[in-house]
Amino acid sequence: MSASHVIIGDGIAGSSAAETIREADADADITVLTDEGEALYNRILIKEYAKGKMPAGPISIHDEGWYEERDVELRLNTYVNEVDTDAHEVYTHRGDTIEYDTLLIATGGTPTQLPVPNSDADGIHHFWTFEDARAIRDGAENADTGVVIGAGLLGIDLAAICGAQDVSAHYLMRGNAWWRYALSEEGAEIIHDALRERDVTPVFDSGVDRFEIDDDGHITGVTDPDGEEFDADFAGVAIGLNYNTEFLQGSGIERTDDGSIVTDETMRTDTEDVYAAGDLTYFYDVLLGEQAQNGAWGSAKEQGSIAGTNMVYDQGDGDEEATFEWVSSYSITHFDFPFLSFGHPTLGDESVERKYSDDEWRRVALMDGKVVGGVLIGDLAPQSKLKKLARQQVDVSGKEEELLAETIDLEAFEPMEAEQ
Ligand SMILES: Cc1cc2nc3c(=O)[nH]c(=O)nc-3n(C[C@H](O)[C@H](O)[C@H](O)COP(=O)(O)OP(=O)(O)OC[C@H]3O[C@@H](n4cnc5c(N)ncnc54)[C@H](O)[C@@H]3O)c2cc1C
Known part of the structure; x- marks a missing residue:
């Protein structure tokens, strides 16, 4: 009898599992x-749509025909509200029961709302789905002033959308720099300048005490904790994700306190025949030697x-098991210079960095003398060599100058293995 594989979530993780x-x-x-x-659809590109720079068409990756051609049953508008791992059954909000031999949970996350008054007012946007992008595009096109909250990789998308849509905006940050866990002030300043050029003004040591609204319930501004007020008829909030795993309550599948699902390096959970992949995993990272998290398109696809592969293998239908061993990357294309972060740029016990010009900067994060991640601004050429050093866990202790050389010479780090 053929095995029955059920996948919850049709993001890049779920869809790539179905294809595999x-x-x-x-x-x-x-x-x-x-x-x-x-x-x-391509979640990475929805920001270009929201900027008004791209039509909807190219953002779709698979139409329903793609699933039909592969004899994959796709059920849209179907929310899974419970899983019984003993009975091997999944229950949907429509009251359907679906049996499985193997189950993949690839439900990603939902943006967190700010816990402040009026945070659900009209005109305040969170950004995850294509639906969100449509609302953001409409909202930004009709707005004159904006605020953006969340000094990370999604917040900067909202800031760039304001810039592209001629919304004069304030970007409120808790600390003294954008993405301060991955960049120093010197590196972040390159980003701040690029934002200012687009009429998006970074405001440091700030935040939201409350959103102000008019009689129709539409946002009119933000008051920060110091009482300073910023006018805004558009707001974008990107302060983190809540993992979509509440429906697993009572299923016995191990989750962390923040709701992510614990897996090993093969994407198996602690529960028989249940796997997880994508943003919501707290997976064993063989390169780091510890559990880790990673919210990036490429790594979700690979997971x-x-x-x-392992779902098929465990049903006795595959040739080989597979292991997740991956250095992810995440690039930003909003500015005149390229930007890329790779691996785990916010981890590490040490880092080295250098500014090469007004818009060229590099930082490499190290843990126990090995490269675990970094940020490149301006010149992305070193990425493949730095990722190779990370993949091969080369000891780079005492080689700071070589890591920061304009052109990295891998021979300085021998012995290294050839890679296919
Ligand atoms: C605006 C934006 C820009 C981004 N830019 C980049 C970038 O430049 N580079 C990069 O690497 N990454 C980027 N990312 C992150 C990247 O898109 C994610 O890491 C990736 O999409 C995660 O894929 P996933 O399959 O794990 O989860 P998701 O894509 O979130 O898919 C999960 C799916 O499961 C569905 N679902 C949830 N709960 C249930 C349920 N109970 N029942 C049924 N279905 C459910 C969800 O609706 C969703 O469709 C960006 C993300 C956003 C939002």
Whole structure:
């Protein structure tokens, strides 16, 4: 009898698992469940749509025909509200029961709301889905003034959208620099200047005490904890994600306090026949030698593929097991210079950094003398060599100058292995 694989979530992790399973087993039953009303689209590109720079068409990755051609049952607008791991059953909000041999949880996260008065007012946007992007585009097109909250990789997208849509904005940050866990003030200043050029003004040591609203419930501004007021008819909030795992309450699947799902390096959870992939995993990172988290498109795709391979393997239909071993990268394309972070730029016990010009800067994060991540601004050429050093866990102690050389010479770090 053919195995039945059920995947919850049609983001890049879930979809890539479905594709991998089908490639490995032509006979398997594959069901993909998603609460969204559209099949997989490119979440990375929805910001370009919201900026008004890209039409909707190219953002879609798979239409429903893609699933039909592969004999994958896709159920749109289907929210999973419970899983019984003993009975091997999944329950949907429509009252359907779906049995599984293997189950993949790839439900990602939902943006967190600020716990302040009026945080659900009209005109305040969170950014995760294509639906959000449509609302953000509309909102920004009709706004003159804005605020952005959340000094990280998603917050900067909202700031760039304000810039592109001619919304004069204040970008309120808790600390003294954008993404202060990954960049020093010197590196962040390059970003601050680029924001200012787009009429987005960084405001440091700030935040939101409350949103101000008019009689119709639409935002008119923000008051920060010092009582300073900023006018805004548009607000973008990106302060983190709540992992979509509440529906697993009582399932016995191990989760952390923040709701992410604990897996090993094969994307297996602690529960038999249950796997997890994508943003919501707290996975064993073989390169770090410890559990880690990673919210990036490429790593979600790879985790989905690893999970799919192992789901098939565990049903006796595959040739080989697979292990997740990956140095992720995340790039920002909003400015005149390129920006890329890789690996775990906010981890490490040490870092080295250098500014090369007004818009060229590099930082490499190290843990126990090994490269674990970094940030490159302006010149991305060193990325492949730095990622190779991270993948091969080369001891780079005492080689700070070599890591910061304009052109990295890998021979300085021998012995290194050849990679395919
Ligand atoms: C605006 C934006 C810009 C980004 N830019 C970049 C970038 O430049 N580079 C980069 O590497 N990464 C970027 N990311 C992050 C990247 O998109 C994510 O890391 C990736 O999409 C995670 O994929 P996933 O499959 O784990 O989760 P998701 O894409 O979140 O997919 C999970 C799916 O599961 C569905 N779901 C949730 N709960 C249920 C349920 N109970 N029942 C049914 N379905 C459910 C959700 O609706 C969703 O469709 C960006 C993200 C956003 C929002």
